[in-house]
Amino acid sequence: MFERFDLAAFEADSTDATAVDRICRETGFLILQGHGVPQQVIADMQAAVTAFFAQDAAAKEQVRAPYPGYPYGYIGPQMEALAASQGEETPPDLKESFNGGPLRVPANASADALAFCYQPTLWPDLPGFRPAWEAYYAAMEDLATRVMRVFAVALGKAPDFFAPYIGEPISALRALHYPPTQGVPLDNQQRAGAHTDYGSLTILLPQPGSQGLEARAPNGDWVAVPAPADAFVINIGDLMARWTADRWVSTLHRVVAKPHQPARQSLAFFHQPDWDAEIVPLDGSDSYAPVRSGPYLMDKFKSTGA
Numbered sequence: 001m002f003e004r005f006d007l008a009a010f011e012a013d014s015t016d017a018t019a020v021d022r023i024c025r026e027t028g029f030l031i032l033q034g035h036g037v038p039q040q041v042i043a044d045m046q047a048a049v050t051a052f053f054a055q056d057a058a059a060k061e062q063v064r065a066p067y068p069g070y071p072y073g074y075i076g077p078q079m080e081a082l083a084a085s086q087g088e089e090t091p092p093d094l095k096e097s098f099n100g101g102p103l104r105v106p107a108n109a110s111a112d113a114l115a116f117c118y119q120p121t122l123w124p125d126l127p128g129f130r131p132a133w134e135a136y137y138a139a140m141e142d143l144a145t146r147v148m149r150v151f152a153v154a155l156g157k158a159p160d161f162f163a164p165y166i167g168e169p170i171s172a173l174r175a176l177h178y179p180p181t182q183g184v185p186l187d188n189q190q191r192a193g194a195h196t197d198y199g200s201l202t203i204l205l206p207q208p209g210s211q212g213l214e215a216r217a218p219n220g221d222w223v224a225v226p227a228p229a230d231a232f233v234i235n236i237g238d239l240m241a242r243w244t245a246d247r248w249v250s251t252l253h254r255v256v257a258k259p260h261q262p263a264r265q266s267l268a269f270f271h272q273p274d275w276d277a278e279i280v281p282l283d284g285s286d287s288y289a290p291v292r293s294g295p296y297l298m299d300k301f302k303s304t305g306a
């Protein structure tokens with residue numbers, strides 16, 4: 001069900017993205033190889049994140065999100081249930097996370113944006129953590145811009161079609177740690193409950209070879225998403241589905257919990273257009289009312305009890 005797309009090959013001739021259009025219509029998940037992100041940037045980030053989660057609870061609590069709804073910092077175990085964003089009541093997800101926001105605050109940021117996505121990231125007191133995080137964030141921002149060029153071509157637009165919408169993106173980076181599971185989880189309890197992502201696209205890097213990430217196929221089956229060492233997993237978010245008037249799908253996915261699983265780590269970069277970007281269906285239809293990216297994200301975010 002999951003197909004590969006080679007970004008380097010596309011960039012060499014910049015013409016054919018029909019496979020991406022098909023993949024985004026059918027599964028909303030693609031495996032991106034030829035991405036060019038230096039292996040060292042990835043390895044440094046993974047090491048930094050491993051060191052962060054290995055700390056004791058008190059150290060992690062020092063950078064906890066200071067109030068419910070604060071978008072960044074540490075969110076401890078049992079604090080979030082992603083299925084709530086689908087209106088499902090479930091026990092909390094079996095995970096912890098560390099979250100950070102944009103590396104720069106634009107000079108003209110609005111008060112609303114400053115109070116939400118431009119709140120400061122809370123840096124842990126760990127040598128090397130911040131530079132590794134920022135290098136990875138910057139690499140993801142760059143990669144997302146390149147993938148948006150592919151998306152533009154896949155949608156029959158000029159490669160730089162999305163540029164005016166993503167000059168100051170309000171993307172977030174989330175490091176996820178799923179501790180080893182013990183006995184049988186509670187009914188409906190998952191490592192990450194079934195949800196769709198909110199934004200334009202997500203760049204996922206599950207720990208290579210790790211298991212548990214599943215996407216829901218059109219026939220309702222849950223299908224394991226591979227975690228290859230040489231590629232990123234890209235998936236479409238709700239805002240892109242809306243932007244394309246549902247030509248592309250924002251697919252339900254989850255990370256399953258089973259008894260006695262080893263720990264699992266994953267990195268998720270949630271790309272989100274500029275705060276003020278106005279998202280209007282690209283087919284010219286009125287299938288969705290216009291929304292602005294920032295307020296749209298804020299409304300979505302409030303639904304998970306984070």
Ligand SMILES: O=C(O)CCC(=O)C(=O)O
Nearest residue numbers: 176192206213255266268
């Ligand atoms: O842990 C993963 O690989 C996926 C997590 C996820 O889907 C999310 O945080 O939105």
Ligand SMILES: [Fe+2]
Nearest residue numbers: 195196197253
């Ligand atoms: Fe997700």
